[in-house]
Amino acid sequence: MQLTDQSLLKQQCYINGEWKTALSQATITVNNPATGEHIAQVPNMGRIETELAIKGAEKAFKQWKNFSVRDRSKILKNWYQLIIANKEDLGLLLCLEQGKPLPEAIREVVHGASYIEWYAEEAKRISGDILPIPAVDKRAFVTKEPIGVCAAITPWNFPNSMITRKVSPALAAGCSVIVRPASKTPLSALALAELAHRAGLPDGVFNVITGSREIGDTLAESPIVRKFSFTGSTEVGAKLMAQCASTVKKMTLELGGNAPFIIFDDANIEEAVKGVIANKYRNAGQTCVCANRIYVHDKIYDEFIHQLSIAVDTLKVGNGLDEGVNIGPLIDQSAVHKVKEHIQDALEKGATLIRGGKTHSLGGLFFEPTILANVTQSMKVAREETFGPLAPIIRFYTEEEVITYANDTIFGLASYFFSQDLARIFRVSEALEYGMVGANTGTLSNEMAPFGGVKQSGIGREGSKYGVADYLEIKYTLLGGLS
Ligand SMILES: NC(=O)C1=CN([C@@H]2O[C@H](COP(=O)(O)OP(=O)(O)OC[C@H]3O[C@@H](n4cnc5c(N)ncnc54)[C@H](O)[C@@H]3O)[C@@H](O)[C@H]2O)C=CC1
Numbered sequence: 182m183q184l185t186d187q188s189l190l191k192q193q194c195y196i197n198g199e200w201k202t203a204l205s206q207a208t209i210t211v212n213n214p215a216t217g218e219h220i221a222q223v224p225n226m227g228r229i230e231t232e233l234a235i236k237g238a239e240k241a242f243k244q245w246k247n248f249s250v251r252d253r254s255k256i257l258k259n260w261y262q263l264i265i266a267n268k269e270d271l272g273l274l275l276c277l278e279q280g281k282p283l284p285e286a287i288r289e290v291v292h293g294a295s296y297i298e299w300y301a302e303e304a305k306r307i308s309g310d311i312l313p314i315p316a317v318d319k320r321a322f323v324t325k326e327p328i329g330v331c332a333a334i335t336p337w338n339f340p341n342s343m344i345t346r347k348v349s350p351a352l353a354a355g356c357s358v359i360v361r362p363a364s365k366t367p368l369s370a371l372a373l374a375e376l377a378h379r380a381g382l383p384d385g386v387f388n389v390i391t392g393s394r395e396i397g398d399t400l401a402e403s404p405i406v407r408k409f410s411f412t413g414s415t416e417v418g419a420k421l422m423a424q425c426a427s428t429v430k431k432m433t434l435e436l437g438g439n440a441p442f443i444i445f446d447d448a449n450i451e452e453a454v455k456g457v458i459a460n461k462y463r464n465a466g467q468t469c470v471c472a473n474r475i476y477v478h479d480k481i482y483d484e485f486i487h488q489l490s491i492a493v494d495t496l497k498v499g500n501g502l503d504e505g506v507n508i509g510p511l512i513d514q515s516a517v518h519k520v521k522e523h524i525q526d527a528l529e530k531g532a533t534l535i536r537g538g539k540t541h542s543l544g545g546l547f548f549e550p551t552i553l554a555n556v557t558q559s560m561k562v563a564r565e566e567t568f569g570p571l572a573p574i575i576r577f578y579t580e581e582e583v584i585t586y587a588n589d590t591i592f593g594l595a596s597y598f599f600s601q602d603l604a605r606i607f608r609v610s611e612a613l614e615y616g617m618v619g620a621n622t623g624t625l626s627n628e629m630a631p632f633g634g635v636k637q638s639g640i641g642r643e644g645s646k647y648g649v650a651d652y653l654e655i656k657y658t659l660l661g662g663l664s
């Protein structure tokens with residue numbers, strides 16, 4: 182791996198300001214999903230190392246919470262500037278360990294850094310309240326204080342921005358953090374730790390530990406860890422929530438999705454096709470906010486499928502390092518299996534294959550961008566999160582019918598629709614049971630907006646002024662004897 186700054190390839194964990202190997206010397210291999218080649222190895226740590234990290238983070242919290250907000254903000258801004266200055270190297274690490282095309286990987290790095298830039302300023306906007314005077318000899322006020330030691334477990338699909346989206350509000354609030362990244366994609370988190378160290382973050386304030394499930398168990402069960410932030414599947418999120426219950430931790434859960442993408446008969450079809458392409462095939466469809474069901478009104482159904490097919494034909498599948506590639510590999514064989522399972526189930530139940538439908542001729546983990554027509558609500562692809570480059574098209578006839586379809590899921594993360602009727606835009610946006618709604622757009626995320634879901638898609642928000650509140654506790658103080 183040829184980085185401009187080779188020291189950003191870290192193969193040890195960052196704990197209490199030091200780079201460490203596992204006590205057992207055990208390691209985990211990191212492979213490039215595009216080629217299968219071994220690109221690095223990181224420590225396979227467990228309970229003992231995690232407990233050491235927790236102790237160090239507890240000590241560091243006591244120091245970091247007493248930094249002035251101006252000093253915390255300055256260090257976050259240093260970190261932001263170092264990330265931007267090294268975005269090509271960080272993008273290359275990301276592309277090699279996760280597979281997304283290099284330009285898309287660099288965009289993720291810049292997107293991830295935008296949260297640090299945002300929270301560097303939000304640190305200065307954490308304020309409390311002076312309350313009404315309860316009695317002539319008393320004064321009352323509210324202050325907001327950092328929660329304390331925080332833990333974060335992150336997924337493989339956005340190995341850079343999922344780290345910064347959790348760590349930056351925590352640090353801005355004055356907390357210390359221990360991050361356990363996905364074992365498939367740890368290099369981005371470790372490189373971010375190196376740059377945080379260079380930015381002047383005190384030892385123990387930000388820690389990155391790689392290894393076994395024991396890490397998650399230890400973090401979830403520790404009474405010192407007061408906040409747990411998890412991004413990943415609903416199944417695992419629920420398990421962690423149960424584990425954290427024994428020590429009554431505050432939770433942020435960014436979980437699974439099943440996004441509806443509705444195209445009404447009054448939509449601008451060309452714009453809707455662009456929106457679907459930008460949304461559905463980003464990261465090879467491996468995002469929790471990808472359209473999982475595409476509903477198209479009967480009147481424009483055939484025209485939409487025709488135009489979407491033409492657009493899908495222009496997508497290039499390949500190694501993310503190659504020029505012009507739009508879709509990289511899926512993360513592993515189980516991901517390929519799930520896409521195939523959803524396609525097979527749909528075809529057996531009457532769907533029609535319009536484009537793709539099988540492993541790409543490149544083999545390995547590459548999969549053809551796929552379109553299925555005549556899909557129905559009863560098919561697996563409409564009920565489960567596919568997490569792959571599969572666009573299932575479902576026909577609908579009325580607004581009432583499609584809203585019922587769209588809301589018929591345990592998930593409630595992102596939703597989208599295209600319409601040029603203003604009254605309909607307000608009606609549909611208010612009727613959709615989701616944390617986020619995109620109207621006439623297929624992309625939602627930015628650092629100024631509250632990202633998160635309802636129902637079984639999670640708890641809490643990341644990004645915006647709302648994101649820092651999840652790392653603060655409210656304290657009420659009453660001053661008596663002032664007569
Ligand atoms: N709501 C959101 O913002 C996002 C949600 N996701 C969801 O995550 C899933 C895909 O990502 P995956 O990494 O495969 O999800 P996953 O839930 O299997 O794993 C997520 C992370 O949790 C770890 N993990 C798994 N089981 C664990 C356990 N029992 N204890 C502690 N840690 C455990 C994994 O190693 C990984 O680091 C999809 O369902 C997707 O929708 C992914 C990214 C963002």
Ligand SMILES: O=C(O)[C@H](O)CS(=O)(=O)O
Pocket residue numbers: 338339342467468469470625626632
């Ligand atoms: O993991 C994900 O799906 C991300 O949260 C999507 S986004 O924030 O990059 O849009």
